[in-house]
Amino acid sequence: MFEKIKAENGVVYLRSTLLPCPHGFSTRQGGVSTLEHTSSLNLAFRRGDDEETVLKNLALFSTAVGIDDKKVVSLHQVHSARVREVTNADAGLGYFRPTDESSDGYITTESGLPVGVKNADCTPVLFAWVRDGETKAVAAVHAGWRGTLSEISLEAVGKLIEKGAQKSEIFAAIGPSISSCCYEVERDFYDEFEKKYGEEFCRRFISESAQKDGKYFADVAKMNHWQLERAGIPEKNIDLCPFCTSCEEEMFYSHRKSRGLRGTMLSVICL
Numbered sequence: 001m002f003e004k005i006k007a008e009n010g011v012v013y014l015r016s017t018l019l020p021c022p023h024g025f026s027t028r029q030g031g032v033s034t035l036e037h038t039s040s041l042n043l044a045f046r047r048g049d050d051e052e053t054v055l056k057n058l059a060l061f062s063t064a065v066g067i068d069d070k071k072v073v074s075l076h077q078v079h080s081a082r083v084r085e086v087t088n089a090d091a092g093l094g095y096f097r098p099t100d101e102s103s104d105g106y107i108t109t110e111s112g113l114p115v116g117v118k119n120a121d122c123t124p125v126l127f128a129w130v131r132d133g134e135t136k137a138v139a140a141v142h143a144g145w146r147g148t149l150s151e152i153s154l155e156a157v158g159k160l161i162e163k164g165a166q167k168s169e170i171f172a173a174i175g176p177s178i179s180s181c182c183y184e185v186e187r188d189f190y191d192e193f194e195k196k197y198g199e200e201f202c203r204r205f206i207s208e209s210a211q212k213d214g215k216y217f218a219d220v221a222k223m224n225h226w227q228l229e230r231a232g233i234p235e236k237n238i239d240l241c242p243f244c245t246s247c248e249e250e251m252f253y254s255h256r257k258s259r260g261l262r263g264t265m266l267s268v269i270c271l
């Protein structure tokens, strides 16, 4: 189950009761950004805030979640399906150590090293491998529709299994993203998924618009849920956030809703 937490420092974030380690899906509430479109917890550079403001927000969010902001790893995202293993040598990469490198997913077995993905409609998924009450590894992926089509969530599951995880020990929390109420897509989107998973899948997750010809509405978060279940992750181990980033504009940044003029949220997890 997803819980909305308001931390002592004012930061509002979501967490999943299924994940036992420090983690959080940020909202737009509780930060120091003052621009209308980034107000107030923008966690990405190059959205209009100066770097100092973004790093202050990262510090606030990290304090709320209980992680070390100086170590958060989160790189530029390119809608790939690659999940990169990170170690303490990568600590701070993306925020405190600028880099041109990109990645849409992370896995780590090192404790105290937070990994995060940025989002503002795309689906963030956080993973924990838990054995006998102890978290052994964590992972985070950015699953936009292209990442979902190329199964980035399953890439993370595969990496956890390579580390020794049993499927029954893997827990996943699918965070806030744009839902089928608001996520309008074109026919080519439908065709790509039909080619990969067939018509029944499309009927389930992509509905035809009642108003506009050739337009559809899709639910990418539920597609990720389906992929995980199909891969053998028990349903009870998968949490699905009930919020739509476009509907809940007070709570989240939405790329669609704002036509691209928006701040960015971070979904982070730490062993």
Ligand SMILES: [Zn+2]
Pocket: 178, 179, 180, 181, 182, 183, 244, 245, 246, 247, 248
């Ligand atoms: Zn919506």
